[in-house]
Amino acid sequence: MPLADFRSPRLFVDAPLSAGAGVALERGPANYLGNVLRLGAGDAVLVFNGRDGEWRAVIAGGKRADRLDIVARTRPQDSLADLAYVFAPLKHARLDYMVQKAVEMGACALQPVLTQHTQASRVNLERMRANVIEAAEQCGILGIATVEQPLPLERYLAGRDGRRLLVFCDEAAEVASPVAALSARGRGGGIDVLIGPEGGFSEAERAALLKQPQVLRLSLGPRILRADTAAVAALALVQATLGDWITADQC
Amino acid sequence: MPLADFRSPRLFVDAPLSAGAGVALERGPANYLGNVLRLGAGDAVLVFNGRDGEWRAVIAGGKRADRLDIVARTRPQDSLADLAYVFAPLKHARLDYMVQKAVEMGACALQPVLTQHTQASRVNLERMRANVIEAAEQCGILGIATVEQPLPLERYLAGRDGRRLLVFCDEAAEVASPVAALSARGRGGGIDVLIGPEGGFSEAERAALLKQPQVLRLSLGPRILRADTAAVAALALVQATLGDWITADQC
Numbered sequence: 371m372p373l374a375d376f377r378s379p380r381l382f383v384d385a386p387l388s389a390g391a392g393v394a395l396e397r398g399p400a401n402y403l404g405n406v407l408r409l410g411a412g413d414a415v416l417v418f419n420g421r422d423g424e425w426r427a428v429i430a431g432g433k434r435a436d437r438l439d440i441v442a443r444t445r446p447q448d449s450l451a452d453l454a455y456v457f458a459p460l461k462h463a464r465l466d467y468m469v470q471k472a473v474e475m476g477a478c479a480l481q482p483v484l485t486q487h488t489q490a491s492r493v494n495l496e497r498m499r500a501n502v503i504e505a506a507e508q509c510g511i512l513g514i515a516t517v518e519q520p521l522p523l524e525r526y527l528a529g530r531d532g533r534r535l536l537v538f539c540d541e542a543a544e545v546a547s548p549v550a551a552l553s554a555r556g557r558g559g560g561i562d563v564l565i566g567p568e569g570g571f572s573e574a575e576r577a578a579l580l581k582q583p584q585v586l587r588l589s590l591g592p593r594i595l596r597a598d599t600a601a602v603a604a605l606a607l608v609q610a611t612l613g614d615w616i617t618a619d620q621c
Numbered sequence: 622m623p624l625a626d627f628r629s630p631r632l633f634v635d636a637p638l639s640a641g642a643g644v645a646l647e648r649g650p651a652n653y654l655g656n657v658l659r660l661g662a663g664d665a666v667l668v669f670n671g672r673d674g675e676w677r678a679v680i681a682g683g684k685r686a687d688r689l690d691i692v693a694r695t696r697p698q699d700s701l702a703d704l705a706y707v708f709a710p711l712k713h714a715r716l717d718y719m720v721q722k723a724v725e726m727g728a729c730a731l732q733p734v735l736t737q738h739t740q741a742s743r744v745n746l747e748r749m750r751a752n753v754i755e756a757a758e759q760c761g762i763l764g765i766a767t768v769e770q771p772l773p774l775e776r777y778l779a780g781r782d783g784r785r786l787l788v789f790c791d792e793a794a795e796v797a798s799p800v801a802a803l804s805a806r807g808r809g810g811g812i813d814v815l816i817g818p819e820g821g822f823s824e825a826e827r828a829a830l831l832k833q834p835q836v837l838r839l840s841l842g843p844r845i846l847r848a849d850t851a852a853v854a855a856l857a858l859v860q861a862t863l864g865d866w867i868t869a870d871q872c
Binding site: 544 | 722
């Protein structure tokens with residue numbers, strides 16, 4: 371687990387990347403490089419587009435950076451694990467935070483679901499996408515998690531692939547060993563991790579969740595957790611038992 | 622894991638609590654109850670002081686709440702597990718957030734340590750205490766984690782109890798199974814969980830850490846994590862293997 375290191379600025383660009391290519395900088399990234407990071411012509415940055423790996427690039431232009439010259443590939447593209455983070459959206463800054471955390475923890479898809487006690491009824495998908503990109507930039511992640519359209523919980527459940535494991539973090543579950551429960555499932559196959567709203571699931575929702583074919587109802591300890599904390603905790607347990615926090619020979 | 626539920630306002634008060642007692646409300650809590658929570662005379666809240674358990678209280682006073690009448694105990698005092706969170710402080714809002722998260726995850730003590738790459742050189746301990754209380758209020762935690770004076774890492778290491786397990790989250794550790802490594806340690810005894818600065822530990826610091834008697838160097842996966850994310854992830858793994866996220870009969 372390398373901790374975030376801000377000494378190597380990393381920038382997402384929505385353009386093909388190859389040695390010798392030039393990428394025009396839009397005003398937003400240009401301002402970020404110049405005014406926030408205080409970089410100028412000749413300085414190096416790392417860039418990625420979610421498809422072509424990570425590349426070293428050099429800032430070009432006059433007083434204002436207006437182009438990146440792509441130099442050499444520093445890392446090949448990798449693929450994100452098939453781990454979706456499904457959640458009742460929170461409001462404002464806490465949603466930003468939760469999205470960033472889910473990306474840091476390795477989620478490949480973010481699926482908002484609207485439940486009976488969901489606090490936020492509208493979700494700003496553009497803002498979610500910007501948070502996905504920011505987290506990927508800061509944490510050296512090369513794939514860009516997808517941001518799905520919000521769905522009512524029952525429509526989400528009706529449409530999901532029942533072969534995927536559904537890890538359903540339930541505030542009403544008895545405290546039991548989450549590690550043992552997760553480890554008992556075999557590795558391999560897609561996983562959906564669901565964190566509900568801070569008001570909890572309704573009884574009808576809980577019953578519908580428990581009818582899903584591959585469902586694992588998980589306890590996250592005896593204390594009340596805020597939803598963004600539960601997100602990181604649940605994803606940590608999943609990654610450390612079924613995901614990429616274990617090396618292959620330790621399966 | 623009950624998720625946070627804001628329907629039962631909970632207030633920390635620094636006064637003895639017993640049935641029939643009256644607790645004068647200072648301006649801050651009175652404003653919070655009246656202007657934020659929109660509660661007034663006759664409304665019920667839950668109060669705790671870190672020593673006497675949790676009590677139901679009724680707001681008293683005229684137009685402005687100025688007193689709480691303590692009615693009946695709702696929960697006995699419990700004690701926090703002997704789990705210290707030791708960390709290189711971050712700046713501003715991210716430190717607030719990290720402190721709140723460590724409390725939610727059940728830490729009983731917060732120990733800032735200053736390392737070579739620590740970003741923040743000053744730590745506002747009063748602000749940390751306020752964040753401890755806020756998290757305890759919101760998450761139904763009855764004990765108040767202590768906030769320790771910041772120490773340079775080497776002084777902290779020289780003074781700590783070597784019988785305690787030191788879980789040292791190392792960004793340079795090979796990815797291996799954190800759950801297996803933690804589970805191999807027996808339960809019982811105090812635990813210190815150390816998260817370094819986002820610039821990482823220096824080689825000299827790493828060497829000093831590895832000389833500690835009961836040290837466990839932990840990997841938190843292949844991706845870069847921000848320090849506040851690493852905090853929640855590491856505490857989740859510790860609680861789920863050695864802490865109170867497992868019931869006694871599953872030890």
